[in-house]
Amino acid sequence: MPAEDKYAYPPADERTYVGRRMGRVDGTAKSTGHAKYTYDYNAKGLLYGAFVRSPYAHARIKNINTSEAEKMSGVKAVEIVQKPGSEIYWAGDEVVAIAAVDEPTVRDAVRAVKVDYEQLPHLVIDSEEPPHNIPPDTSPLGLDDLEDMARNQVPTAQMVKEINERGITFKPEEAPLDRMPADIAKAVKSAKQKPAEKKPPAWYKPAAAETQGDADAAFQAPEVVISEGLYGLPVITHCCLETHGAVCEWTDSDHLLTHVSTQYISGIPGQMAEVVGIPAANIRQVQENIGGGFGSKFGPDRWGIYSAKLSKKAGGAPVKMMLSRAEELEVAGCRPSAYARVRVAAKKDGKLTAWDSFGWGTGGPGGGGSPPIPYLIRDRVPNYRIQWTAVVNNIGPARAWRAPNHPQACLITMAALDDLAHKLGMNPLEFFKKNIELTGPRANIYMDEFPVADELMGWSKRWHPRGDKTPGPIKRGLGMSMHTWGGRGHQSECDLTIQPDGSVTIKMGTQDLGTGTRTAILAVAADTLGLTPQQITLLYGDTRYPMSGGSGGSTTIGGVSSATRRASVDARDALFLKVAPVLGSTPEQLEVVKGQVRVKGQASKALSWKEACAKMGAVPINAHGKNLGGRDPLMNSGVGGVQMADVSVDTEAGIVKINKMVAVQDCGLVVSLETAESQCYGALIMGISYALFEEKVMDPTSGRMLNPNMEFYRLAGIGDIGELVVHMMVNKYDGRGVIGLGEPPVISPGAAISNAVANAIGVRVPMLPLTPARVLAALGEQKGENA
C-alpha cells in the first residue's frame, strides 16, 4: 500500500474518540480553580511591573523624570521605554517601565514619574466618510509601511501589487525576508529601489481602485434591479479575560525563563532573543493555560520584553507584568473598523451582475487593511469596482481579531445582498441559492447546509417579507449569512514514547486556548493506540517540547492532529513489529482494540497492552510525528458554514433580542466533536456580543478611550443569547481531512443578526452594534423624522 495510506483515519464506525464527544480533558482543573495561568504565577521574590503610559493620543515626549520613583522604597528597577524626542501615536502607549516589590508600590511609583509632552493633533473618530478625491499614495514603501500593512492584514496580493508599483526605499537584504510570505519576499527582492520621499502626515490613505468587467455599464444595463446602502462596524477590542502580560526571570546570567500569556509558545524565544540579547536557545517559554487570545497574543510585546529587562536589572528576580483591564482595552488590541457605501445590481431573476463600493476603516496608526469585499464572491462577480481608504488615526494599534477582516467583509456584503434580495422581492435563501456558483469551490457545501439550517430554524415555514406586520411594538424577523475560512494546519511536531511498562507520553510544544487542543490530541492518540485518553500523559506548553505553530487562523487542529496521528501510527507499528512474533503473526496482521494488541478479528490471539509492551525489552519506543504542511492529506483548507438568526425588536425602545441562532458548520473531519460544538456556540455568543453591544468609544477632545472597562465595553451576558443550535456536518466530508474551526463560525453572526433585524422592522440599521440609538434612528428615518 502507498506509504501515506497507513496514516489515514479509519471510518467513523471504527473510531472511539475521533469525531465523538469525549469530554474536555482539562475540564476539572479549570472548573475547580486549580488550572494555572500566567496571571497566577507566584514565586519567592516575585516583583510586580507596570508601565507609565502616555495620557495623550498624539504627542512628543519632551522630558522624563523618574527620580522620585527610583527613590521609593520597594522600587527595584526602572527602564525608559521611549526616550525624550519619541513620538507617541496613541493614548496609553508605554513610556517607562517599573518593577517593585508589590503591586500597590509599583502603581504608586508609576504615579511618581513626571513626563512632559508636547501635544500634537490627533484623530480618533473614524466613522465619518473620507473625501473621495484624495489621490492614492504612490510614494515608495519603507519597511515601516510594510510592517503596517502586514500588521493590518493587508492581503498578500494587494501588498505585492503595491510593492511592484510603488517600489521600496530600503535594500531587500535589510528586510526580514525569511519571515515574510514567499510572494511578498519575492516582490521585495525584485522591487525597484527609490529614495524615500518626505511624506506629510495624512489621516487618509486611499488604495487604488480594483476593478473587474465594467461596473458602470452593468449598473446602466436595462432591466437591472439596483440596491444601495451604507453598512459598517466600529473598532472593537479583544477583551481577553486574562489580560495580556508576562512573567520573566533570569535563571542565570544568560538564561531566561518566560511565561508570556501567548498563542504561540514555540515562537516566543525567537521573537525575544534579539531584544534581550541572548540566543533564542537560551530562552525557555512555559505556559500551561491561557485566558483568551482571539488573535491578540502572538508576540512577547512590550510587557514581555520589559518584564525580562526589569528582571535583569533587578538581579534576575521574576517580574510579573500583567495589564490592567483599562490597559488591555486601550492598548492591547483592536479589531479594525470597516464602513462602506455599496451599490449592487442583479437581473430581475436574481442573478447578481455588479458590485460597486467605497469603503473605509481604521486599524489605528497603521491604517487598515481592506476587508475582502464583496465577501465570498469577489473573484466571480462579473463586474465590480472596489475602492478602499485606510483611515490612519490615533487609537491603539490593530491586532488580528478572530477571522481577521472577515466579519467586517461578511457584514458589508451579506447586508448589501440581503437588501438587494428585498428589492428583488426574493427570500434571501432563494437569492443565495440562485447565486451559489458565485461562492466558488464550497458551493456544494453551502447547498448541503441550507436544508439543515432551514429545518433547524424553520426558515421556510416562518420567513416573511420585510416588516413584521404583527400589531404592537414587538417585531420579529429572520436573517441569514454564510462564510468560509482557510484553516490549513500549521507546522507541528509530536514526540510519542511508549515505555516497556505500557505508559505512553506525548510531548508537544503547543498551546490550548480553550479550543480543546489537548482533548483533540489525546483523542487522536487514544484512538490510534486503542487506549483511553486517561492512559496517555500529554506534556505540552513548553519550548522544551517539539515545536508547534502559533494558534491563529484556525491552524492548530489540523497541525497537531496530523503530527499526533503520524507519531501514534509509527509508534504503534513499531510495537507491532516487536509483538508479531509472540502472537505468531506478522505486523501487518495486528490491530489495537480497547487496550489489546491482537491479530485482526481474533480475540483469542491477543495480549493486553501492558503484556504487549513488556515484549519490547528495556528500550522504549519513540516516534516523532511531523505533518507534511501543504501536501498533507490528513489536513485541508476551506470550510463552509451557514447561520440563521431569529430576533425580536422592540420598536419603541430600540432593543434587539436574540430568540434563536442556528449554526451549521463544516470543518472536514471533526476530531473532537464536543469541543468543536463549543467553538461554534462560543462564536455565536461572541457574534451576538459584537452585533449588539461592542464598540471602542473614543473621546474626540482627549483622544482617550471612554469605555476601557467591562461596564460600558459591554459583553453579552448569560441572559442575552437566546436559544443556540449548532449542527456540525459530521461524517460527511471526513475524506477532506481535518480543517480548522476557530475563526469561521464567528464571521457570520453580525450579518445574520443585522439581516434579521431588517427583516423584522422593515428597514436596515446600517451600523453595528445594533444599539437602541441606531435602531430608533433607522426607524425614525423610515418615518421621515429627523433622527
Place this chain on the structure above:
Amino acid sequence: MTTNNKSSGFSRRDFLKISSIAASVPLVAGPKVIEVAGQEVAVHGPGAVPVTLSVNGKRFNAELEPRVTLLDALREHFDVTGPKRVCDRAECGACTVLIDDRLVYSCTTLAIEAQGKEIVTAEGLGGGDRPHAVQSAFVNNDAQQCGFCTPGFTVAAKSFLDRNPHGHDAEIAHGLAGNLCRCGTYRGIHGVVAQMTGREPQGNAGTTMIASRATPSSKGDA
C-alpha cells in the same frame, strides 16, 4: 491524563509562606488606638497591618496594607488563584467567592474587612479535594473554554442553585448576570443548571439531532 509541567514554576513548594514568617517574627506593631466620641477605635494603616483570613477552611496570616483587596490577598499572598482578576471593578464576576455563604466580588472587598469570616473559593467549593457536583457538571456540559471565568462562575452557579433549586432559564439569566464570559460558554452553563435541577437542557444538540436522521446527499461527499 494531562499533566502540569512540574517545573513550570507553579509549584506550591516555591511559594513564599508569609504565615510562617509572621508567626515567628512580628514585622509590624499592633494598631494605634485613638479615642473618638468617648470610645476607642483602632487606626489600621496606612502601612501594613497583620491580617488573618480563613479561606477554604485554612487560616492564612499576612502583613497587608488596608488598601489590599481580598482578591489580591488571596491571589498574591496566599496563592489561592482560583478567583481571577479580570475587571477588578465589580463588573465581571471572575473574582467571585463566598463570604459566610454570601456571593460577593472579592475584587471589591478589602482583605482587612473579610477577617473573622469564612471565605470559600472555587478550590474549596467541594469541601475537600474533590470537585463540587456543580463543578463536575461544568465539565459534563463543556461549560468552559479558556477557563478564566470558570472558577468564579462555578461559585456563582453553586450559590444560585442553593437558592433556586428549580432555577429556570429566566432565573438563570437574572441570577447569573453578575458573571461574564468572553469565549461564550453560557449555553453550557444553562446545561449545568438544567442537569443540576433535573431538567432537559435548553435547546438541543443540533449535530446529534440531524445526524440521527438521513443526512442530505452531497455532490462533494468524499
Place this chain on the structure above:
Amino acid sequence: MIQFEYLSPSSVKQALGLLSPNWGDTEVLAGGTDLLGLMKDFVLTPKRVVNIKHVSGLEAIRSEGDGGARIGALVTLDRIVEAAHIRQNYPALAQTVADAASTQIRNMATIGGNLCQRPRCWYFRNGMGLLPKTPDGKSMVVEGDNRYHAIFGNEGPAYFVSPSTIVPLLIAYGARLRIAGADGERELALEKFFRIPGSDAEREHDLKPNELVTEILLPSAKGVRAANYEVRQKASFDWPLATAAVALRMNGSAVESARIVMGAVAPVPWVSQEAAQAIANKTINEQTASAAGAAAVSKARSLSHNNYKVKLAAVAVKRALLVAVGQTVPDLSTAQRGGGA
C-alpha cells in the same frame, strides 16, 4: 488606590467624629461597590477610609404601624428584596431592588450607598472630572460622546445622569431621609437630597462631608399603585438608558394624584409635573399613558448623541404607568419592574 488609614467605628457618633469637614480627605465605606472602584481609578484619593459596617443601629428594616417602613442605611439590597414587609407593602420596590445590578452587588451594596453613589459618567470615571472641560473651556461632554448623558437639567455645567435605579421609585413613594451630623439629626424629602453641582468641588447631593445618611423613611403605600420601568439594552447586569417610576393614588379607575420620576435622564432624579398633570383625573390606558410619556419629555433637550434617550424616557413613563395599573407591556431585554399595588 493610594495608601489610607482604615478605621471601623462602632457608633454613628464615633463615625461622625472621624469624618473630615472637607470632601476628599475621608470617605465612608459601606458596601464598597462604588467607592473602591473610584479609589482604584484615583478618582477619589482619601487619606482615611471610615468603614461604617460595624456601626450599630443602621441595619434594620422596621415596619411602622400605618404600614410605612424605615430602612436603615446599612441594609443591603438583597435584604430589602427578602424583607416580607417590603414585599407586601412595596412590591414594586422589592422588584426594582431585585433587578438592580447583579447578585453579588446586591449582597454587598447598601441602600445608603445606593443613594450616595457617584455618577457613571465616563468622563468622570476616567479621571477627567465631574464637570470636564476642554482646553478652551467648553464642556468635554457637549463636545464629545454624550450618548449616555442628560436630556434634562443639562443647561450646564453638569451633564452626567443620576445613576440609581432605585431612587426614582423611592421618591415616587414619597420617601424621606434621615441624616446625622455633628449638630444632630435632620430629615428631608429624598428628592431634595439631590442637587446639581456647580463645580467639581461639589457633590451631587446635599450631604456634608461629615454627615451620614442613617435611615430612609417610607410613608405608607396603602392605596398606591406603583411601578418602575427601566430601558436597558442588556438583559443581564447593565445600566439602564432611561427609567421611570410612578406612584398613583386612584379614585375609582381615575388617577387622583401621581408622582412620576425619571432616572438616568438628568444629573438628579427628574420629577415630571408635566406627566403627572397629563394623567390627572384620567383612566390609564395606552393613549393616556402615551400622552403622559410625551408630556414627560416635552421639555427635554438632547445633546449631540443622545436624542434617542428622549424617546426612551417617554417609553419608560408610558410603560411604567401601564404596569402600575396592571397592564402588560412589551418586555424584551427591557426589564419590566414591579407591577401592582
